[in-house]
Amino acid sequence: MIDFVGAGPGAADLITVRGAELLKNADVIIYAGSLVNPELLKYAKEGCKIYNSAQMTLEEVVSVMLDAEAKGLSTVRLHTGDPAIYGAIREQMDILDEHNIKYDVCPGVSSMFGAAAALRAEFTLPDVSQSVIVTRMAGRTPVPESESIESFAAHNATMVIFLSAGMTEELSKRLINGGYAPDTPAAIVYKATWDDEKVLKTTVKDLHKTAEENGITKTALILVGGFLGDKYDRSKLYDPHFSHGFREGKKD
Numbered sequence: 001m002i003d004f005v006g007a008g009p010g011a012a013d014l015i016t017v018r019g020a021e022l023l024k025n026a027d028v029i030i031y032a033g034s035l036v037n038p039e040l041l042k043y044a045k046e047g048c049k050i051y052n053s054a055q056m057t058l059e060e061v062v063s064v065m066l067d068a069e070a071k072g073l074s075t076v077r078l079h080t081g082d083p084a085i086y087g088a089i090r091e092q093m094d095i096l097d098e099h100n101i102k103y104d105v106c107p108g109v110s111s112m113f114g115a116a117a118a119l120r121a122e123f124t125l126p127d128v129s130q131s132v133i134v135t136r137m138a139g140r141t142p143v144p145e146s147e148s149i150e151s152f153a154a155h156n157a158t159m160v161i162f163l164s165a166g167m168t169e170e171l172s173k174r175l176i177n178g179g180y181a182p183d184t185p186a187a188i189v190y191k192a193t194w195d196d197e198k199v200l201k202t203t204v205k206d207l208h209k210t211a212e213e214n215g216i217t218k219t220a221l222i223l224v225g226g227f228l229g230d231k232y233d234r235s236k237l238y239d240p241h242f243s244h245g246f247r248e249g250k251k252d
Protein backbone atom coordinates (compact mmCIF):
# COMPACT_ATOMS: atom_id res chain seq x y z
CA MET A 1 0.00 0.00 0.00
CA ILE A 2 1.20 3.49 -0.87
CA ASP A 3 -0.12 6.60 0.90
CA PHE A 4 0.39 10.03 -0.56
CA VAL A 5 0.37 12.31 2.48
CA GLY A 6 0.16 16.09 2.73
CA ALA A 7 2.83 17.26 5.19
CA GLY A 8 1.26 20.68 5.74
CA PRO A 9 2.92 24.04 5.10
CA GLY A 10 5.91 23.77 7.43
CA ALA A 11 5.30 23.62 11.19
CA ALA A 12 5.59 19.93 12.07
CA ASP A 13 2.38 19.92 14.15
CA LEU A 14 0.32 21.04 11.17
CA ILE A 15 0.29 17.58 9.61
CA THR A 16 -3.13 15.91 10.05
CA VAL A 17 -3.63 13.28 12.76
CA ARG A 18 -4.18 10.74 9.99
CA GLY A 19 -1.00 11.80 8.21
CA ALA A 20 1.04 11.44 11.41
CA GLU A 21 -0.41 7.95 12.02
CA LEU A 22 0.50 6.90 8.48
CA LEU A 23 4.06 8.18 9.01
CA LYS A 24 4.35 6.23 12.29
CA ASN A 25 3.32 3.00 10.59
CA ALA A 26 5.32 3.38 7.37
CA ASP A 27 8.15 0.97 6.49
CA VAL A 28 9.37 3.37 3.80
CA ILE A 29 9.08 7.17 3.64
CA ILE A 30 9.88 9.18 0.53
CA TYR A 31 9.71 12.87 1.41
CA ALA A 32 10.03 16.01 -0.71
CA GLY A 33 13.13 17.32 1.05
CA SER A 34 13.12 20.73 -0.61
CA LEU A 35 10.02 21.89 1.29
CA VAL A 36 8.93 19.27 3.83
CA ASN A 37 10.07 20.01 7.39
CA PRO A 38 12.56 17.24 8.31
CA GLU A 39 11.20 17.44 11.88
CA LEU A 40 8.30 15.33 10.61
CA LEU A 41 10.67 12.40 10.23
CA LYS A 42 10.64 12.08 14.03
CA TYR A 43 7.39 10.16 13.54
CA ALA A 44 9.18 7.43 11.56
CA LYS A 45 9.51 4.10 13.37
CA GLU A 46 12.86 2.49 13.98
CA GLY A 47 14.17 0.74 10.91
CA CYS A 48 12.00 2.81 8.55
CA LYS A 49 13.82 3.47 5.26
CA ILE A 50 13.83 7.18 4.43
CA TYR A 51 14.45 8.70 1.00
CA ASN A 52 14.68 12.38 0.07
CA SER A 53 13.01 12.81 -3.31
CA ALA A 54 14.75 16.17 -3.91
CA GLN A 55 17.60 14.20 -5.45
CA MET A 56 15.44 11.62 -7.24
CA THR A 57 13.65 11.37 -10.60
CA LEU A 58 10.06 10.16 -11.01
CA GLU A 59 11.42 6.80 -12.17
CA GLU A 60 13.62 6.47 -9.08
CA VAL A 61 10.74 7.39 -6.76
CA VAL A 62 8.45 4.85 -8.38
CA SER A 63 11.13 2.21 -8.36
CA VAL A 64 11.46 2.59 -4.55
CA MET A 65 7.66 2.24 -4.29
CA LEU A 66 7.54 -0.86 -6.51
CA ASP A 67 10.40 -2.47 -4.62
CA ALA A 68 8.69 -1.83 -1.25
CA GLU A 69 5.41 -3.15 -2.63
CA ALA A 70 7.07 -6.37 -3.84
CA LYS A 71 8.35 -6.92 -0.28
CA GLY A 72 4.91 -6.28 1.22
CA LEU A 73 6.05 -3.03 2.89
CA SER A 74 3.97 0.11 3.37
CA THR A 75 5.18 3.37 1.83
CA VAL A 76 4.36 6.99 2.62
CA ARG A 77 5.07 9.53 -0.09
CA LEU A 78 5.21 12.79 1.84
CA HIS A 79 4.43 15.93 -0.14
CA THR A 80 4.54 19.52 1.03
CA GLY A 81 1.26 21.33 1.82
CA ASP A 82 -1.59 19.50 0.14
CA PRO A 83 -0.54 17.05 -2.57
CA ALA A 84 -3.27 18.26 -4.95
CA ILE A 85 -1.61 21.66 -5.46
CA TYR A 86 1.51 21.49 -7.68
CA GLY A 87 2.26 18.14 -6.07
CA ALA A 88 3.09 16.08 -9.19
CA ILE A 89 1.16 13.14 -7.73
CA ARG A 90 -0.92 12.32 -10.79
CA GLU A 91 2.08 10.99 -12.73
CA GLN A 92 2.99 8.75 -9.78
CA MET A 93 -0.57 7.49 -9.38
CA ASP A 94 -0.85 6.68 -13.09
CA ILE A 95 2.25 4.48 -12.96
CA LEU A 96 0.95 2.74 -9.83
CA ASP A 97 -2.34 2.11 -11.69
CA GLU A 98 -0.37 0.46 -14.52
CA HIS A 99 1.12 -1.88 -11.92
CA ASN A 100 -2.24 -2.48 -10.21
CA ILE A 101 -0.87 -1.10 -6.95
CA LYS A 102 -3.33 0.39 -4.47
CA TYR A 103 -2.82 3.86 -3.07
CA ASP A 104 -4.64 6.48 -1.06
CA VAL A 105 -4.30 10.23 -0.61
CA CYS A 106 -4.31 11.93 2.79
CA PRO A 107 -4.90 15.68 2.40
CA GLY A 108 -2.74 18.30 4.07
CA VAL A 109 -2.90 21.99 4.95
CA SER A 110 -1.77 23.86 1.87
CA SER A 111 0.69 26.73 2.29
CA MET A 112 -2.06 29.00 0.94
CA PHE A 113 -3.96 28.43 4.17
CA GLY A 114 -0.78 28.68 6.23
CA ALA A 115 -0.26 32.08 4.60
CA ALA A 116 -3.85 33.21 5.27
CA ALA A 117 -3.40 32.27 8.92
CA ALA A 118 -0.07 34.12 9.10
CA LEU A 119 -1.83 37.18 7.69
CA ARG A 120 -4.86 36.68 9.99
CA ALA A 121 -6.82 37.14 6.77
CA GLU A 122 -10.00 35.75 5.21
CA PHE A 123 -9.81 35.16 1.45
CA THR A 124 -13.54 35.47 0.85
CA LEU A 125 -14.98 38.73 2.18
CA PRO A 126 -18.57 39.78 1.37
CA ASP A 127 -18.64 42.64 -1.13
CA VAL A 128 -14.88 42.31 -1.77
CA SER A 129 -14.30 38.90 -3.33
CA GLN A 130 -16.10 35.59 -3.17
CA SER A 131 -13.58 33.73 -5.31
CA VAL A 132 -9.98 32.63 -4.89
CA ILE A 133 -7.78 32.23 -7.95
CA VAL A 134 -4.87 29.87 -7.38
CA THR A 135 -2.21 30.16 -10.04
CA ARG A 136 1.46 30.67 -10.85
CA MET A 137 3.61 32.49 -13.35
CA ALA A 138 4.96 30.38 -16.20
CA GLY A 139 8.49 29.28 -15.39
CA ARG A 140 10.21 26.23 -16.78
CA THR A 141 6.75 24.66 -16.44
CA PRO A 142 4.51 26.50 -18.91
CA VAL A 143 1.04 27.80 -18.04
CA PRO A 144 -1.74 27.45 -20.65
CA GLU A 145 -2.21 30.69 -22.62
CA SER A 146 -5.84 30.95 -21.56
CA GLU A 147 -4.66 31.20 -17.93
CA SER A 148 -2.57 34.35 -18.18
CA ILE A 149 -2.02 36.49 -15.07
CA GLU A 150 -3.67 39.38 -16.94
CA SER A 151 -6.85 37.40 -17.62
CA PHE A 152 -7.18 36.45 -13.95
CA ALA A 153 -6.29 39.95 -12.74
CA ALA A 154 -9.26 41.30 -14.71
CA HIS A 155 -11.57 39.71 -12.10
CA ASN A 156 -10.08 41.75 -9.23
CA ALA A 157 -10.73 38.69 -7.09
CA THR A 158 -8.52 37.22 -4.37
CA MET A 159 -5.43 35.77 -5.99
CA VAL A 160 -2.87 33.35 -4.52
CA ILE A 161 0.23 32.98 -6.65
CA PHE A 162 2.56 30.03 -6.11
CA LEU A 163 6.04 29.38 -7.49
CA SER A 164 6.60 32.97 -8.60
CA ALA A 165 8.53 34.70 -5.81
CA GLY A 166 11.55 35.11 -8.09
CA MET A 167 9.52 36.88 -10.77
CA THR A 168 7.85 39.70 -8.87
CA GLU A 169 8.88 42.45 -11.28
CA GLU A 170 7.07 40.89 -14.23
CA LEU A 171 4.25 39.67 -12.02
CA SER A 172 3.55 43.16 -10.69
CA LYS A 173 3.42 44.62 -14.22
CA ARG A 174 1.12 41.90 -15.46
CA LEU A 175 -1.25 42.21 -12.49
CA ILE A 176 -1.59 45.94 -13.17
CA ASN A 177 -1.91 45.46 -16.95
CA GLY A 178 -4.65 42.94 -16.27
CA GLY A 179 -6.74 45.29 -14.17
CA TYR A 180 -5.70 45.53 -10.51
CA ALA A 181 -5.23 49.16 -9.39
CA PRO A 182 -1.52 49.71 -8.62
CA ASP A 183 -2.30 50.38 -4.94
CA THR A 184 -4.29 47.16 -4.49
CA PRO A 185 -3.07 45.52 -1.27
CA ALA A 186 -0.71 42.58 -1.69
CA ALA A 187 1.41 40.40 0.58
CA ILE A 188 4.42 38.16 0.36
CA VAL A 189 4.44 35.33 2.86
CA TYR A 190 7.78 33.56 3.09
CA LYS A 191 7.92 30.12 4.73
CA ALA A 192 4.44 30.35 6.24
CA THR A 193 4.24 28.56 9.62
CA TRP A 194 8.02 27.82 9.75
CA ASP A 195 10.11 29.38 12.54
CA ASP A 196 11.66 31.85 10.08
CA GLU A 197 8.30 32.88 8.54
CA LYS A 198 8.14 36.41 7.13
CA VAL A 199 4.89 38.27 6.46
CA LEU A 200 5.33 41.34 4.27
CA LYS A 201 2.42 43.60 3.48
CA THR A 202 2.77 45.73 0.38
CA THR A 203 0.86 46.78 -2.74
CA VAL A 204 0.72 45.34 -6.24
CA LYS A 205 2.91 48.17 -7.52
CA ASP A 206 5.57 47.64 -4.80
CA LEU A 207 5.70 43.84 -4.92
CA HIS A 208 9.13 43.72 -6.52
CA LYS A 209 10.64 46.35 -4.24
CA THR A 210 9.35 44.45 -1.17
CA ALA A 211 10.68 41.11 -2.42
CA GLU A 212 14.06 42.63 -3.27
CA GLU A 213 14.46 44.54 0.00
CA ASN A 214 13.77 41.36 1.94
CA GLY A 215 15.85 39.06 -0.27
CA ILE A 216 12.90 36.84 -1.15
CA THR A 217 13.22 34.72 -4.27
CA LYS A 218 11.65 31.40 -3.28
CA THR A 219 9.47 29.47 -0.79
CA ALA A 220 6.97 32.29 -0.73
CA LEU A 221 3.43 32.99 -1.81
CA ILE A 222 2.22 36.22 -3.33
CA LEU A 223 -1.29 37.17 -2.29
CA VAL A 224 -3.24 39.93 -3.95
CA GLY A 225 -6.62 41.56 -3.52
CA GLY A 226 -9.01 43.73 -1.54
CA PHE A 227 -9.27 40.97 1.09
CA LEU A 228 -6.03 42.44 2.49
CA GLY A 229 -7.69 45.86 2.82
CA ASP A 230 -10.04 47.32 5.43
CA LYS A 231 -13.42 47.47 3.69
CA TYR A 232 -15.95 44.66 3.55
CA ASP A 233 -19.58 43.87 4.36
CA ARG A 234 -20.72 41.85 7.34
CA SER A 235 -21.73 38.25 6.63
CA LYS A 236 -25.42 37.49 6.12
CA LEU A 237 -25.11 34.25 8.07
CA TYR A 238 -24.45 36.01 11.39
CA ASP A 239 -26.63 39.07 10.73
CA PRO A 240 -29.28 39.29 13.53
CA HIS A 241 -32.00 40.01 10.90
CA PHE A 242 -31.14 37.12 8.60
CA SER A 243 -33.14 33.87 8.94
CA HIS A 244 -31.86 30.47 7.89
CA GLY A 245 -32.41 26.78 8.62
CA PHE A 246 -30.85 26.98 12.08
CA ARG A 247 -31.92 30.40 13.31
CA GLU A 248 -34.91 32.79 13.06
CA GLY A 249 -33.82 36.40 12.30
CA LYS A 250 -35.07 39.36 14.37
CA LYS A 251 -38.07 41.18 12.87
CA ASP A 252 -37.46 44.79 14.05
Ligand code: SAH
Binds near residue numbers: 084189190191
Ligand atom coordinates in the same frame (compact mmCIF):
# COMPACT_ATOMS: atom_id res chain seq x y z
N1 SAH B 1 1.58 21.48 -2.43
C1 SAH B 1 2.15 22.70 -1.91
C2 SAH B 1 2.70 23.60 -2.99
C3 SAH B 1 3.93 23.01 -3.67
S1 SAH B 1 4.58 24.06 -4.90
C4 SAH B 1 1.09 23.40 -1.06
O1 SAH B 1 -0.07 22.97 -1.02
O2 SAH B 1 1.42 24.40 -0.41
C5 SAH B 1 5.86 24.89 -4.05
C6 SAH B 1 5.51 26.35 -3.85
O3 SAH B 1 4.56 26.44 -2.81
C7 SAH B 1 6.66 27.24 -3.42
O4 SAH B 1 7.39 27.72 -4.50
C8 SAH B 1 5.91 28.37 -2.73
O5 SAH B 1 5.35 29.24 -3.68
C9 SAH B 1 4.77 27.63 -2.07
N2 SAH B 1 5.06 27.24 -0.68
C10 SAH B 1 5.21 26.00 -0.18
N3 SAH B 1 5.37 26.04 1.16
C11 SAH B 1 5.29 27.33 1.51
C12 SAH B 1 5.32 28.04 2.76
N4 SAH B 1 5.45 27.39 3.92
N5 SAH B 1 5.18 29.38 2.74
C13 SAH B 1 5.01 30.06 1.58
N6 SAH B 1 4.96 29.45 0.38
C14 SAH B 1 5.09 28.12 0.34
